[in-house]
Every structure is written in C-alpha cells, then in structure tokens.
Amino acid sequence: MTETIDLRLFATLQKFTPENSDAFVIMPNATIREVLEQIGVPVEKAKLIFVNGLKKDLDVKLGGGERVGIFPPVGGG
Amino acid sequence: MKDKLFKRLEEVSTEKQFPDGTAYAGISMANTNALAREFKMPARKIDISALAGDIVPERYARNMKSFSALDQKTLLKSRVTVVGTGGLGGTVSETLARIGVGTLTLIDGDFFEESNLNRQLFSTEPLINHSKAAAAEDRIRSVNATVEVTHHACNLDDSNALELISGSDVTADCLDNLPTRFTLQTASKTARIPMVSAAVGGQSGHLTAIFPDDSGLELIFGDPKEAASLKGAEQTLGNLPYTVTTVAALECAEIVKILLHKDSTLRNRLLIIDLNDYTFETLRLN
Structure with missing residues (x-):
C-alpha cells in the first residue's frame, strides 16, 4: 500500500512545496531528511521540524499518515 | 491617609454603565490626576487604590468585562x-x-x-x-x-x-x-x-x-x-x-x-x- 504524508512547508521553504503536498507519497520508512532531499529542500534550512504537532529531528522515520511541517525560524523584529 | 484617599475616591467617582447596561463606579482621568496632586502620589497609585475600592478608572473601562478589578490592579503593579x-x-x-x-x-x-x-x-x-x-x-x-x-x-x-x-x-x-x-x-x-x-x-x-x-x-x-x-x-x-x-x-x-x-x-x-x-x-x- 502506498504511504502518504500531509507535508507543509513555510516561509522561505514554501516554494519547495510539491504537488499533492497534502497526500505526498513517501518511500516505506522514509526519514524527514530523505523526504526533504527528494523535493530539493536544503536540509540545513529545515531547523523546525514538526510531526503531528511535536518537534522532531531530520532522522525520524515516517510510517505514513503523519502531518509534517517544516519551518525555517525567522528572526526579525 | 489611606482612609482619606478612599473617602475622596468615593466622592469623585460617578455611576457609569458598561455597554451591556450593567452599572459600575468610574473615575475620570481628570479626577485621578487631581487626587494625584492632592495626595502627592503618582496617578498610577491613585488608580490602584481606586480599583482596590472597585472604582474603575475610565481609561480601563473596556478591559473590565475580561479582567477583574484585581487583574487590572495586578497589571498596574x-x-x-x-x-x-x-x-x-x-x-x-x-x-x-x-x-x-x-x-x-x-x-x-x-x-x-x-x-x-x-x-x-x-x-x-x-x-x-x-x-x-x-x-x-x-x-x-x-x-x-x-x-x-x-x-x-x-x-x-x-x-x-x-x-x-x-x-x-x-x-x-x-x-x-x-x-x-x-x-x-x-x-x-x-x-x-x-x-x-x-x-x-x-x-x-x-x-x-x-x-x-x-x-x-x-x-x-x-x-x-x-x-x-x-x-x-x-x-x-x-x-x-x-x-x-x-x-x-x-x-x-x-x-x-x-x-x-x-x-x-x-x-x-x-x-x-x-x-x-x-x-x-x-x-x-x-
């Protein structure tokens, strides 16, 4: 069965949003790092990674069905 | 002096109404400033004393349906x-x-x-x-x-x-x-x-x-x-x-x-x- 995630990219990373980002197809047991490499997001920009509302790191494995958010921190005031 | 201030606050307060029709005792900015001069206290402390007596400084009246008098007093402090x-x-x-x-x-x-x-x-x-x-x-x-x-x-x-x-x-x-x-x-x-x-x-x-x-x-x-x-x-x-x-x-x-x-x-x-x-x-x- 094909596994998908709901992938949301914010701020400067929004331009990397793939088609069907709300049902983005992942490889079995893909990590966040692999997903980002697949869509061309520079991993050093992905400082804030959230899976189902919890902060995670690049190497967390995805099983499908997760809501994934990638946010580059902003620093302006 | 505290009793005297509370007495003066009651004297200068007026009955007001919130937009929903409920009544409250209010004090205007002018009266806060007058009492500050009279008691040689910062206006902020006059407003704190007013709230302690459930008198609402008019400038905070629209805060009061969300805040209690105690909340507003805490903010002022x-x-x-x-x-x-x-x-x-x-x-x-x-x-x-x-x-x-x-x-x-x-x-x-x-x-x-x-x-x-x-x-x-x-x-x-x-x-x-x-x-x-x-x-x-x-x-x-x-x-x-x-x-x-x-x-x-x-x-x-x-x-x-x-x-x-x-x-x-x-x-x-x-x-x-x-x-x-x-x-x-x-x-x-x-x-x-x-x-x-x-x-x-x-x-x-x-x-x-x-x-x-x-x-x-x-x-x-x-x-x-x-x-x-x-x-x-x-x-x-x-x-x-x-x-x-x-x-x-x-x-x-x-x-x-x-x-x-x-x-x-x-x-x-x-x-x-x-x-x-x-x-x-x-x-x-x-």
Whole structure:
C-alpha cells in the first residue's frame, strides 16, 4: 500500500512545496531528511521540524499518515 | 491617609454603565490626576487604590468585562521590559501601556530609518534619525501618562543586560537579531524572569514563552554559537506590517497571561503563524 504524508512547508521553504503536498507519497520508512532531499529542500534550512504537532529531528522515520511541517525560524523584529 | 484617599475616591467617582447596561463606579482621568496632586502620589497609585475600592478608572473601562478589578490592579503593579522598540516592540509597548501595565522599561539603541516606515508604529517622517527608544517613551507618555516609563537608548549586551531588566515581572523579546535574543534569555534566566520571545519574517512569525528553567531559544534556533551566524528567513522575506502587528498583538496576549498567572500559556510550545494561508499552529517543543 502506498504511504502518504500531509507535508507543509513555510516561509522561505514554501516554494519547495510539491504537488499533492497534502497526500505526498513517501518511500516505506522514509526519514524527514530523505523526504526533504527528494523535493530539493536544503536540509540545513529545515531547523523546525514538526510531526503531528511535536518537534522532531531530520532522522525520524515516517510510517505514513503523519502531518509534517517544516519551518525555517525567522528572526526579525 | 489611606482612609482619606478612599473617602475622596468615593466622592469623585460617578455611576457609569458598561455597554451591556450593567452599572459600575468610574473615575475620570481628570479626577485621578487631581487626587494625584492632592495626595502627592503618582496617578498610577491613585488608580490602584481606586480599583482596590472597585472604582474603575475610565481609561480601563473596556478591559473590565475580561479582567477583574484585581487583574487590572495586578497589571498596574506590573513591570515589563521591552527589548527592541522597532516593529514588534513598538506595537507591544503601546498595547501594554493602553491595557494598563504600570511600569515599562524600553530598550533600543537604534535610530529610525526610512525603511522602518512600513511597519514600525513609532516611526514617523519627522522622527527619521531619532532614537527609537526615546520616541517610544514620548509616545507612551501621550497614550497613558500614568505609566511609569523609562527608556534606554542603548543596545542590550552581556555587560548591561542584568541591570536593565532588573525588577521586571516579564521581559519581552522584540529584537531583530539572534545573538541579542540569546543575551536577553541568559539574563532573564539568571534574574529568574519569564521571557516572551517573538520573531517575524515576511508573512510568517513565531512566539513562545520561556521560563527560567526551560530550554528556550535553543529549541527553536539550535546551538547559540551556530545561531549567531544563522541568517533568519526575514533576510530573504523582508518584514510586512500586518505580520508584525499580528505577532506583536499575540505577544501582548501572552505577556498579560503570564502577568496574571493564567493557564494555557505558550511555555514549551511554539505558536507558528503563516498569513500566506492563515496557518496558526501551536506545537510542542519538548
């Protein structure tokens, strides 16, 4: 069965949003790092990674069905 | 003297009505100022005594369906240090003055530039090249002269941070650079003061509350040494006025919650907003 995630990219990373980002197809047991490499997001920009509302790191494995958010921190005031 | 003040407060208070028709005893700004002169006390302390007797200073009347008299009194007795009085800090300090936070310390070593005019509340054409902190103090005095406000036209650094934030109930991080955010965090933790930290870039922003024993900014920006060289996304995205104002308003909501010891703060949580698609998400950081 094909596994998908709901992938949301914010701020400067929004331009990397793939088609069907709300049902983005992942490889079995893909990590966040692999997903980002697949869509061309520079991993050093992905400082804030959230899976189902919890902060995670690049190497967390995805099983499908997760809501994934990638946010580059902003620093302006 | 206390009894005499309460007696005078009762004499000068008048019956008023909230928009929903319920009655309350109110005191006008003119009468607060007259009693301040009569009793040789700061106007802020007259308003605190009024609230202790359930007399509402008219300037706070529209707060009162959301706040109790005790809440409003607590705000009037509170001190907040706002670090950075540009985009976020302009709106934050004005909002805190209007809602009735009694003592404000405003810190900013910058001067207004033309490129600030799109979003920084206190920047006006005549004030280009003027101190942002001095402009902030002037504005606060004209909005709410009962606020005890001081400004410091200098940048926060390791040598002055502890002294500048001393005595605060909350520090407000409205800065525009990561090294100084970490400096403020270190000082706030040392002084055991909760800090509310907000940041913006383009249509995005984020906001959190950091208590003295929390991990704090490292959870958002990573290691402070590496973060010092990190360019925030705002360098690419610029800063839009409605994003700044929205995040500044949220920062004030959080500051007031902490001052009033309310639940559901953003401690160990990060509120992320993206106005591009109206995303508002609150995420667990730990």
